[in-house]
Amino acid sequence: MTAQTSAAESGVRGDDNGFTLRAPDGTSYRVDLTREVLSPANPLLAEACEGRRVVAFTGPTVDRLYGRQLRAYLDARFTPGTWSVHVLAGGEDRKRMETVEEICALAKSAGLDRGGVMLAVGGGVTCDLVGFAAAIYCRGVRYVKVNTTLVGQIDVGVGVKTGINALGTKNMLGAYHPPHASLNDPAFLRSLAPRDIRCGLGETAKMAIIKDARLFQALEECPQVFQRPYATPASLAEEGLGRRGVEDYVLRTSMRLMMEELCPNLREHDLARLVDFGHTFGPVMETASAYRIAHGESVAIDMALSSELARVLGLLDARDCERIVALIDALGLPVFDPETCTSELMDRALKASWERRGRRLHLVVPDGIGSAVFVDDLDDIPGAALQEALDTLAARARDASGAAPLTAAC
Numbered sequence: 493m494t495a496q497t498s499a500a501e502s503g504v505r506g507d508d509n510g511f512t513l514r515a516p517d518g519t520s521y522r523v524d525l526t527r528e529v530l531s532p533a534n535p536l537l538a539e540a541c542e543g544r545r546v547v548a549f550t551g552p553t554v555d556r557l558y559g560r561q562l563r564a565y566l567d568a569r570f571t572p573g574t575w576s577v578h579v580l581a582g583g584e585d586r587k588r589m590e591t592v593e594e595i596c597a598l599a600k601s602a603g604l605d606r607g608g609v610m611l612a613v614g615g616g617v618t619c620d621l622v623g624f625a626a627a628i629y630c631r632g633v634r635y636v637k638v639n640t641t642l643v644g645q646i647d648v649g650v651g652v653k654t655g656i657n658a659l660g661t662k663n664m665l666g667a668y669h670p671p672h673a674s675l676n677d678p679a680f681l682r683s684l685a686p687r688d689i690r691c692g693l694g695e696t697a698k699m700a701i702i703k704d705a706r707l708f709q710a711l712e713e714c715p716q717v718f719q720r721p722y723a724t725p726a727s728l729a730e731e732g733l734g735r736r737g738v739e740d741y742v743l744r745t746s747m748r749l750m751m752e753e754l755c756p757n758l759r760e761h762d763l764a765r766l767v768d769f770g771h772t773f774g775p776v777m778e779t780a781s782a783y784r785i786a787h788g789e790s791v792a793i794d795m796a797l798s799s800e801l802a803r804v805l806g807l808l809d810a811r812d813c814e815r816i817v818a819l820i821d822a823l824g825l826p827v828f829d830p831e832t833c834t835s836e837l838m839d840r841a842l843k844a845s846w847e848r849r850g851r852r853l854h855l856v857v858p859d860g861i862g863s864a865v866f867v868d869d870l871d872d873i874p875g876a877a878l879q880e881a882l883d884t885l886a887a888r889a890r891d892a893s894g895a896a897p898l899t900a901a902c
């Protein structure tokens with residue numbers, strides 16, 4: 493839907509059940525927060541698909557945990573013979589064109605027509621793959637996503653980006669393809685592995701560091717949110733949090749902040765984007781490590797390096813820098829990786845981002861807790877400054893001594 497929206501009408505509006513985004517270019521979609529999304533008593537997913545033919549895709553883990561419920565829901569709510577479920581091999585290394593072709597071939601053999609729906613039930617890898625397939629299948633079909641990871645619910649699920657890794661580059665190919673519906677049920681987070689929760693907290697910390705000092709403080713006070721219950725901390729007392737308290741606050745605040753940042757620049761006409769924080773050095777680390785480093789972990793290391801760089805350049809005071817790096821550490825995320833945190837690879841990352849962002853660097857660095865600025869050109873970062881930032885984090889990692897090396901990607 494793209495009838496131009498006036499500036500007054502555009503924006504993000506929240507209610508008890510989610511958020512609605514209306515972009516200035518007229519793009520509009522909703523991200524729903526719901527409970528028991530796969531209970532046949534919950535009409536939301538069925539209403540999103542509007543009785544159309546549905547080809548659903550998920551991954552092996554989600555199918556093992558929720559596949560029976562998903563099929564029972566579709567059986568109860570859809571006409572027999574109008575839906576199918578397909579399980580895609582998981583993992584970042586499968587986020588590539590071959591898998592997109594597999595999705596389209598499965599959709600075609602399932603008889604998906606132009607008016608049909610591609611449904612993704614999974615994390616960011618599944619949603620990025622299915623969303624890109626939906627963007628190109630028959631030149632574009634409806635795309636509905638049920639986000640089952642924390643990264644999915646606060647980031648993948650609230651935007652319009654879809655895509656795959658290609659040409660040796662993270663997210664090199666893709667499309668902007670707004671979802672017809674995007675559904676978040678926090679119950680999915682209860683079965684997430686701790687490493688995947690931590691990856692999601694990396695993207696939450698990204699928004700806290702650049703936009704929201706109170707969210708930052710909540711994460712400082714509750715670093716194991718989504719992993720163990722916390723009484724509502726004093727800093728959030730006036731939020732009047734509901735029964736689910738801190739988790740609801742962190743989830744909803746992260747969703748809102750990301751949608752508010754994306755809304756005015758949904759298709760990235762302006763390449764200076766605060767949400768690129770943690771995504772300059774990170775993508776190159778992910779690729780160079782053959783995805784040993786998960787996305788949320790690369791974001792964490794990038795944020796620590798960008799913060800130390802800001803300190804060295806005099807843009808961030810040492811106390812705030814220490815708070816940021818200490819938070820990343822407290823969330824159980826890495827701040828350094830010996831194999832990939834080399835000045836050569838980091839230099840390569842800077843040049844790749846400079847090229848991709850229109851020959852301007854637009855490196856996002858914090859200048860305080862809850863705010864950030866852009867370092868706009870490569871010349872603004874002397875090699876010695878980058879090396880000093882790397883050395884600081886390397887020393888911290890050595891002092892932490894015995895920190896377990898990152899293992900296979902989640």
Ligand SMILES: NC(=O)c1ccc[n+]([C@@H]2O[C@H](COP(=O)([O-])OP(=O)(O)OC[C@H]3O[C@@H](n4cnc5c(N)ncnc54)[C@H](O)[C@@H]3O)[C@@H](O)[C@H]2O)c1
Binds near residue numbers: 691
């Ligand atoms: N499109 C966007 O705007 C956007 C934004 C952020 C990240 N991303 C992309 O998302 C990807 C990372 O997403 P991710 O962190 O969700 O990784 P992921 O999709 O690989 O999921 C992580 C792991 O969790 C498992 N899993 C999924 N849901 C589960 C559940 N409910 N319970 C138990 N296990 C579950 C998966 O099988 C997988 O093993 C990266 O490729 C990144 O580039 C895209």
Ligand SMILES: O=C(CO)[C@@H](O)[C@H](O)[C@H](O)[C@H](O)COP(=O)(O)O
Binds near residue numbers: 653765767771
């Ligand atoms: O990882 C992603 C998007 O893939 C988000 O977390 C992130 O904030 C931004 O979208 C970044 O701009 C990264 O974008 P991209 O490299 O995936 O195009």
Ligand SMILES: [Zn+2]
Binds near residue numbers: 647695771791
């Ligand atoms: Zn990201």
